[in-house]
Amino acid sequence: MAVVHALVLALALLAVVCLPAAVAAIICADELIERFVGALAEWRTAWRDRRTIRRLDRAVEADSLSRDLxxxxxxxxxxxxxxxxxxxxxxxxxxxxxxxxxxxxxxxxxxxxxxxxxxxxxxxxxxxxxxxxxxxxxxxxxxxxxxxxxxxxxxxxxxxxxxxxxxxxxxxxxx
Structure with a gap:
């Protein structure tokens, strides 16, 4: 029984010591998630722009227009x-x-x-x-x-x- 009490006491101390770190991780995780979502949105927009430009280049044959310039x-x-x-x-x-x-x-x-x-x-x-x-x-x-x-x-x-x-x-x- 003493072992169980020692284990519970160790876990309680660990929780008290790690509680500020856990709260900070949760708060920072929100910012990290925001940054990740923003970067993903920028990448998706840039990818769509590049895809649109490639399609327009193929449709207009832009290389043939500017080849002699x-x-x-x-x-x-x-x-x-x-x-x-x-x-x-x-x-x-x-x-x-x-x-x-x-x-x-x-x-x-x-x-x-x-x-x-x-x-x-x-x-x-x-x-x-x-x-x-x-x-x-x-x-x-x-x-x-x-x-x-x-x-x-x-x-x-x-x-x-x-x-x-x-x-x-x-x-x-x-x-």
């Missing part, structure tokens, strides 16, 4: 942003059409105007490369160049880049 061009530090190109196109386009400060354009030479048009065409080429629009401005001259410039401006506007054009200026004057 040189993506290192977009990583260059000296590459102008599309916002800067758009601002230059607005400034140069307004000067080219004679809308911005027309009193200053009166005394300008034809060389100045040709340089302005070349700068405008260069910015059109840069915007075309940035937005993936095909252009042939460097290959043409004369009336063909004017037609190509109008086509490229239309394509860039369709891609979301608003450009000043002679037709929009005429519409504003008619109002």
């Amino acid at each position: 040189d993506l290192t061009v977009f990583d260059q530090a000296d590459r102008m942003s599309i916002e800067r190109i758009a601002a230059d196109l607005h400034r140069l386009g307004g000067q080219r059409l004679g809308r911005r400060r027309p009193h200053l354009a009166v005394g300008r030479s034809s060389y100045w105007h040709e340089g302005l048009v070349r700068a405008y065409d260069e910015r059109l080429r840069m915007a075309s490369r940035a937005l993936g629009v095909a252009e042939h401005l460097a290959d043409l001259d004369g009336f063909d160049l004017e037609i190509e410039r109008i086509r490229v401006e239309g394509e860039l506007q369709a891609a979301g880049l608003h450009l000043p054009t002679a037709t929009t200026e005429r519409r504003r004057e008619q109002r």
Whole structure:
């Protein structure tokens, strides 16, 4: 009987000593379970996103679309942003059409105007490369160049880049 009492006493002491540790384990287990469930939810979301992207890649054949693109061009530090190109196109386009400060354009030479048009065409080429629009401005001259410039401006506007054009200026004057 003494052995049973000693065993019960040892278990009671063990329970009293381990009770704080057991309570702490229960409290921490709640936090550990929360972390595990959160990590599981994040993993499941990431897995679903990867699965959706894989399905879209297969459906669109994304590899064939980007196979011929040189993506290192977009990583260059000296590459102008599309916002800067758009601002230059607005400034140069307004000067080219004679809308911005027309009193200053009166005394300008034809060389100045040709340089302005070349700068405008260069910015059109840069915007075309940035937005993936095909252009042939460097290959043409004369009336063909004017037609190509109008086509490229239309394509860039369709891609979301608003450009000043002679037709929009005429519409504003008619109002």
